[in-house]
Amino acid sequence: MRIEENICWPSPGSAGLVWLGQAGFWIETGQHRILVDPYLSDSLAQKYKGEPNEHQRMMPPPCRIEDVPRPDIILITHAHTDHMDPDTLAPLCTRYPDVPFVVPISRFEEAQSRIGKSAKLIGVDADETITPIDGLTLTVFPAAHEERTYDDNGRDVFLGFGIESDGLKILHPGDTIPFPGLFERISKFAPDIALLPVNGRDKTRLAQGIPGNMSLAEAIELGRNIAVIIPHHWGMFSFNTIDPELIVVAANECTTLQIVLPVCGKLLRIHPADAENRLRVSMEVSRSKT
Numbered sequence: 464m465r466i467e468e469n470i471c472w473p474s475p476g477s478a479g480l481v482w483l484g485q486a487g488f489w490i491e492t493g494q495h496r497i498l499v500d501p502y503l504s505d506s507l508a509q510k511y512k513g514e515p516n517e518h519q520r521m522m523p524p525p526c527r528i529e530d531v532p533r534p535d536i537i538l539i540t541h542a543h544t545d546h547m548d549p550d551t552l553a554p555l556c557t558r559y560p561d562v563p564f565v566v567p568i569s570r571f572e573e574a575q576s577r578i579g580k581s582a583k584l585i586g587v588d589a590d591e592t593i594t595p596i597d598g599l600t601l602t603v604f605p606a607a608h609e610e611r612t613y614d615d616n617g618r619d620v621f622l623g624f625g626i627e628s629d630g631l632k633i634l635h636p637g638d639t640i641p642f643p644g645l646f647e648r649i650s651k652f653a654p655d656i657a658l659l660p661v662n663g664r665d666k667t668r669l670a671q672g673i674p675g676n677m678s679l680a681e682a683i684e685l686g687r688n689i690a691v692i693i694p695h696h697w698g699m700f701s702f703n704t705i706d707p708e709l710i711v712v713a714a715n716e717c718t719t720l721q722i723v724l725p726v727c728g729k730l731l732r733i734h735p736a737d738a739e740n741r742l743r744v745s746m747e748v749s750r751s752k753t
């Protein structure tokens with residue numbers, strides 16, 4: 464597996480984001496370093512080798528797993544392997560055994576199996592609000608990966624997170640389509656930045672066992688009251704992506720919010736709110752140290 468190794472990590476204390484590919488993000492709020500849904504291995508290509516959709520990576524991982532800095536916390540939205548990847552998370556747990564993982568309580572045993580029996584796991588369900596570490600508040604959202612799904616105890620299988628730290632609010636809704644109640648929950652949380660999946664969905668993919676997400680148009684509509692949206696969940700697998708040029712076109716045409724096309728491994732710097740109380744995000748050219 465080829466590894467790009469050109470990643471630009473935000474400097475500690477300097478607000479920024481790095482897209483790690485698929486739904487994975489490194490988030491630096493200024494106070495906390497947060498890792499969400501990292502998929503930095505090639506486990507799915509190995510799992511589906513010889514199958515019709517082989518899950519060959521279109522983009523290499525931006526770094527080696529052993530080069531990931533120590534996060535303060537790791538958030539996992541659901542148990543699909545490109546989000547709860549044992550080949551990424553177990554090595555991180557071994558390297559940073561004191562770092563807590565927030566996982567769906569509905570998939571707690573699966574998380575233990577994939578991350579490690581000794582992992583510091585925090586199980587959560589939709590509509591909970593927790594403070595897992597000092598100064599960090601997490602609002603847990605339900606998600607509908609094609610549909611809202613529950614375990615035998617009525618707990619949501621798919622989740623998202625509202626992250627609040629150092630006066631900054633960032634939404635990562637997990638893999639989801641729009642569904643009743645989602646917009647109202649997002650409006651109540653009032654994020655500054657939303658990280659939204661945009662690979663879309665269709666009957667062909669669903670028939671092949673590939674659940675979908677919101678479309679780019681749906682993401683823009685859902686984020687209409689948010690300062691910045693960053694589209695993700697594209698460019699990883701050829702059978703489940705969109706043309707990034709569509710994001711570029713949308714970004715150029717949209718005047719009500721900032722749409723930022725992320726580049727895997729490149730720093731997106733978060734700038735303070737302007738006179739109209741709207742922050743902005745820009746691509747950082749220079750390389751940052753950890």
